[in-house]
Amino acid sequence: MVTNENLVHKENIDCPICNSNKTRNLGIRGNREYFGADTTKENHIFTNVVQCMTCDFIYTNPMIRGLESLENDHYNNPDEYSAVEEDNPTKMFRKRLTFLTKYKKTGRVLDVGSGKGEFLFEAVKGNWEAVGIEPSEEFCEFAQKKYKVKMFHGSLEENNEIEKSYFDVVTMNHVLEHVERPQELLNLISCYLAEGGMIFIEVPNADSYFLRIIDIYFKFKKLNWSSRLSPLHPPFHKYGYTKQSIKYLLDKCGYKVVAIKTFIGKDRGYKKKKEGSIIEALLRDLVSTVINLLGNRELLCVIAKPINYSQSR
Ligand SMILES: [Zn+2]
Numbered sequence: 680m681v682t683n684e685n686l687v688h689k690e691n692i693d694c695p696i697c698n699s700n701k702t703r704n705l706g707i708r709g710n711r712e713y714f715g716a717d718t719t720k721e722n723h724i725f726t727n728v729v730q731c732m733t734c735d736f737i738y739t740n741p742m743i744r745g746l747e748s749l750e751n752d753h754y755n756n757p758d759e760y761s762a763v764e765e766d767n768p769t770k771m772f773r774k775r776l777t778f779l780t781k782y783k784k785t786g787r788v789l790d791v792g793s794g795k796g797e798f799l800f801e802a803v804k805g806n807w808e809a810v811g812i813e814p815s816e817e818f819c820e821f822a823q824k825k826y827k828v829k830m831f832h833g834s835l836e837e838n839n840e841i842e843k844s845y846f847d848v849v850t851m852n853h854v855l856e857h858v859e860r861p862q863e864l865l866n867l868i869s870c871y872l873a874e875g876g877m878i879f880i881e882v883p884n885a886d887s888y889f890l891r892i893i894d895i896y897f898k899f900k901k902l903n904w905s906s907r908l909s910p911l912h913p914p915f916h917k918y919g920y921t922k923q924s925i926k927y928l929l930d931k932c933g934y935k936v937v938a939i940k941t942f943i944g945k946d947r948g949y950k951k952k953k954e955g956s957i958i959e960a961l962l963r964d965l966v967s968t969v970i971n972l973l974g975n976r977e978l979l980c981v982i983a984k985p986i987n988y989s990q991s992r
Pocket residue numbers: 694695696697698699731732733734735736
């Protein structure tokens with residue numbers, strides 16, 4: 680998957696959230712540490728997946744640098760990328776909006792990292808006044824053409840058109856696991872909230888029972904792999920959040936958690952992954968279904984509000 684090893688270099692880091700260097704090792708992950716990888720094609724590049732003993736955050740150490748072009752290739756192609764595997768996220772986003780409306784009935788929503796615009800489309804249908812921002816020009820064009828939603832092209836850091844202190848909700852669906860400095864983004868988005876406004880975040884749950892079982896299965900197969908992150912192949916998750924670490928991060932950024940809930944991975948088509956043998960796939964589906972009944976599911980949703988609105992501007 681990594682096409683040019685000269686572009687990639689490794690850097691030892693402390694925890695990006697709390698700066699601690701006390702970690703436990705969860706295994707390795709690279710461009711070959713998943714089923715279906717072509718081990719003959721590319722040079723082997725890998726790193727350690729570690730979990731911070733202080734704040735629970737999951738990251739890679741050393742951190743791999745120089746992956747931007749690979750990520751951009753993946754996240755610029757509307758044909759390749761989909762929020763869900765069957766490319767029909769309507770049901771999933773409706774479910775999320777139902778969860779959100781328990782805490783905020785309706786109003787103005789800003790969606791950061793809108794992808795192909797499906798969430799905005801559902802929000803508009805649900806009577807939200809919705810606008811998005813997305814760094815991929817191709818995705819913006821796709822969204823505007825297919826869904827006729829209002830989307831700005833670029834990053835929030837550089838945008839000066841979107842009104843501050845204006846939105847009732849700022850949403851980020853599967854964005855924070857890709858962002859190198861999540862604290863900066865969380866501080867920035869609070870500036871866009873009107874008084875009483877909230878943020879809604881969804882990320883993969885890097886500590887779900889399902890992923891823990893996958894890691895045990897890897898050990899059983901004598902593979903020192905960790906399933907918690909995928910820094911070197913799609914979907915390029917560089918960071919892994921748990922309930923504890925996202926609460927820690929939000930607290931550090933001046934937010935109070937209003938609600939936290941996990942959803943099944945099947946919502947995003949995780950069940951449809953085609954890696955590995957048929958038996959392994961069937962086993963994985965069975966384990967996923969059973970284990971999800973216990974809670975601590977594969978997708979982590981958090982609703983939070985700033986502790987002090989005036990300080991956040
Ligand atoms: Zn930490």
